[in-house]
Amino acid sequence: MDDRMRIGDLTERAGVTPRTVRYYESIGLIPPGEREGHGQHYYTEETLARLQKIDQLKKLGLSLDEIHDVIDLYFIDPSGIQPKQKVLAILRQHLAEVDQKIGALQQFRADVQFHIERFERWLEERE
Template sequence: MATTVGEYRIGELASRVGMTERTIRYYEELGLLESVKRLEGGVRVYTDDDVRRLKYIKKLKTLGLSLQEMLELENLYRRHRSNRSVLPRLMELLDAHLATLDGRMDELRGLRDEIRSYREHVAQRVKEDA
């Protein structure tokens, strides 16, 4: 039951992409990873395409996309078999995440200013009590 060049068992794939085996199986169950080839005995075998796909999923996750959003993109790709429909939608999702992030950064800047101000107030009280 040896694999050929460019084929990986789940443990090898997990090491290669920096994910757990369970995560890979979960992505497969969700439909983010197309059904994979199996050897005798049901052993999953993954390809270089699966490596690229999982690295892409990891990148999208890092950028803040949810699994639901990734599934939406995957379904668009499967329906049209082209990135022409996927890329504009990905840009929309990324723009929405940027807007959310910008809002959160504004909130954090405000909180930072509030903490600094309150710290100065506390420092003044410490000075007065000394």
């Protein structure tokens, strides 16, 4: 059975645009389609699986650079252990960054609240 498909079939099944496919090819997230005949590109089921995995990883909050670092592991490690360990490390880093941003925002909020109260006290003294 021939598992090759044209870009239109691929994009429809993956829920992406042809532009996305071409972009992902250009940055190495998916392999380029095989040219045949009149310049048509053909893609495999593995390319479809890669596009689906990319979508899942994007939904976890990974950037395309981070996905680039992990995507191949999903297709060379049948156990799934290595890619999940790498994604877990990335997610832990994201959590640390979020916690740091929350801390900075809490400090900023406290500073703003302090200044509000200071201005209110100053205005009340003048009334």
